[in-house]
Amino acid sequence: MVSSxxxxxxxxxxxxxxxxxxxxxxxxxxxxxxxxVSLRSLEIVPDEVDAIVDAVARARLRARYVFTSGGIxxxxxxxxxxxxxxxMGRQVVRLPEMVELIRxxxxxxxLEHVLPETLRLADAPEGAVLLPMPSxxxxxxxxxxxxxxxxxxxxxxxxxEVVLSRLxxxxxxxxxxxxGVGESAVAGVLDRVALDxxxxxxxxxxxxxxxxxxxxxxxxxxxxxxxxxxxxxxxxAGLPTGSVLRTG
Amino acid sequence: MVSSxxxxxxxxxxxxxxxxxxxxxxxxxxxxxxxxVSLRSLEIVPDEVDAIVDAVARARLRARYVFTSGGIxxxxxxxxxxxxxxxMGRQVVRLPEMVELIRxxxxxxxLEHVLPETLRLADAPEGAVLLPMPSxxxxxxxxxxxxxxxxxxxxxxxxxEVVLSRLxxxxxxxxxxxxGVGESAVAGVLDRVALDxxxxxxxxxxxxxxxxxxxxxxxxxxxxxxxxxxxxxxxxAGLPTGSVLRTG
Numbered sequence: 001m002v003s004s005x006x007x008x009x010x011x012x013x014x015x016x017x018x019x020x021x022x023x024x025x026x027x028x029x030x031x032x033x034x035x036x037v038s039l040r041s042l043e044i045v046p047d048e049v050d051a052i053v054d055a056v057a058r059a060r061l062r063a064r065y066v067f068t069s070g071g072i073x074x075x076x077x078x079x080x081x082x083x084x085x086x087x088m089g090r091q092v093v094r095l096p097e098m099v100e101l102i103r104x105x106x107x108x109x110x111l112e113h114v115l116p117e118t119l120r121l122a123d124a125p126e127g128a129v130l131l132p133m134p135s136x137x138x139x140x141x142x143x144x145x146x147x148x149x150x151x152x153x154x155x156x157x158x159x160x161e162v163v164l165s166r167l168x169x170x171x172x173x174x175x176x177x178x179x180g181v182g183e184s185a186v187a188g189v190l191d192r193v194a195l196d197x198x199x200x201x202x203x204x205x206x207x208x209x210x211x212x213x214x215x216x217x218x219x220x221x222x223x224x225x226x227x228x229x230x231x232x233x234x235x236x237a238g239l240p241t242g243s244v245l246r247t248g
Numbered sequence: 249m250v251s252s253x254x255x256x257x258x259x260x261x262x263x264x265x266x267x268x269x270x271x272x273x274x275x276x277x278x279x280x281x282x283x284x285v286s287l288r289s290l291e292i293v294p295d296e297v298d299a300i301v302d303a304v305a306r307a308r309l310r311a312r313y314v315f316t317s318g319g320i321x322x323x324x325x326x327x328x329x330x331x332x333x334x335x336m337g338r339q340v341v342r343l344p345e346m347v348e349l350i351r352x353x354x355x356x357x358x359l360e361h362v363l364p365e366t367l368r369l370a371d372a373p374e375g376a377v378l379l380p381m382p383s384x385x386x387x388x389x390x391x392x393x394x395x396x397x398x399x400x401x402x403x404x405x406x407x408x409e410v411v412l413s414r415l416x417x418x419x420x421x422x423x424x425x426x427x428g429v430g431e432s433a434v435a436g437v438l439d440r441v442a443l444d445x446x447x448x449x450x451x452x453x454x455x456x457x458x459x460x461x462x463x464x465x466x467x468x469x470x471x472x473x474x475x476x477x478x479x480x481x482x483x484x485a486g487l488p489t490g491s492v493l494r495t496g
Contacts, residue, residue, distance in 0.1 A: 018281035033266035075452040117435035187365035204323040
């Protein structure tokens with residue numbers, strides 16, 4: 001069964017070779033959280049067809065929505081369209097409406113003719129759909145819930161918003177316990193509640209920062225508010241006396 | 249054939265749910281680059297045994313060295329040791345030297361007895377080796393070139409340095425061209441040189457920042473300095489007159 005969540009594939013030799021620090025992954029993580037779409041995985045792969053095909057195919061098995069970042073420009077290292085098409089068993093076709101848009105934008109910029117390389121921007125997996133941008137920029141290229149977003153952070157962000165406005169997420173309820181003891185002292189209680197309530201996600205994060213007044217942050221979350229409150233109450237009842245400094 | 253490079257698996261529900269921004273991935277990318285070990289992929293997966301097994305098994309097919317981050321503490325959500333063992337077809341065993349170390353550290357901290365949950369820290373895939381830390385902290389857990397690093401950034405960084413001091417990388421030569429024209433105008437030339445010189449990696453990065461004086465950054469890199477210089481010369485010869493603003 002494919003979940004309703006999302007998976008991300010960041011295409012970027014430049015990230016893996018430390019030429020740039022990826023900004024799109026963290027931004028995507030944050031925005032998906034805010035709109036209530038769960039993220040199953042995020043993978044950074046090189047600009048190589050085989051690596052992208054593999055990552056996109058796996059992402060589609062894990063999640064309903066797949067976001068790719070990068071590799072959709074006109075140069076030799078832009079192979080995302082071809083790889084996504086392969087991963088989905090589709091041909092690459094040239095979209096007439098994109099050709100028209102490219103010609104129009106070139107004309108507006110005073111260029112006499114369009115280079116063949118520029119027209120590569122009009123290539124897409126067969127059956128692709130273009131989501132128009134309110135700003136009038138290049139539309140979002142999407143095919144069956146795979147969204148091929150550009151790697152340039154400004155463009156990635158504006159196209160992502162167009163995609164997110166069409167997705168339906170569900171809010172996640174989160175409560176937090178701040179503990180004044182170490183993880184080992186509470187692991188047993190956390191285990192029991194996590195086992196009893198598998199529909200609630202319980203996270204335990206040790207902190208080693210002497211500037212903090214707590215040693216462990218425990219997070220409790222679920223789509224159901226009542227379940228979160230019940231798990232929180234059970235944790236509080238089971239934890240050593242005085243170990244909970246405060247809740248959040 | 250397994251390459252000599254590295255692959256990374258970041259285990260972190262807390263990252264995928266935007267509770268914390270992953271600092272270990274970017275740090276690992278930067279440090280591997282600095283020591284000349286190429287990174288093949290970086291994947292962020294949830295704290296789930298199946299997802300980690302799958303990611304670690306794939307990482308081992310891609311790269312000689314595999315780094316995991318997170319999931320090696322004493323709580324219910326710490327499943328990395330079990331998952332790595334499964335991915336490698338090994339049993340989980342309790343390491344007597346780690347049990348001894350845990351008892352000793354508990355004793356030093358004035359604790360009367362060691363909780364059973366704390367002893368989980370001594371579990372490891374069969375055949376694991378411990379790399380001692382110069383600081384005297386907990387040693388690095390490693391098994392056949394898989395390094396199980398902790399998710400807490402301070403600990404991740406200090407353990408990573410112990411690992412890196414044992415790896416042998418090779419330096420990468422990098423040259424850069426800054427272009428005053430758009431990507432489409434140079435895509436043809438980049439294509440030709442990239443096709444002719446497959447052992448040189450050529451990257452093309454469009455910039456849309458009006459504060460910059462260039463429109464495209466082209467990177468040329470390889471383990472062989474001469475090849476990089478030859479590719480650079482061929483690019484400069486083929487690019488439109490005046491399009492190269494400067495080299496770096």
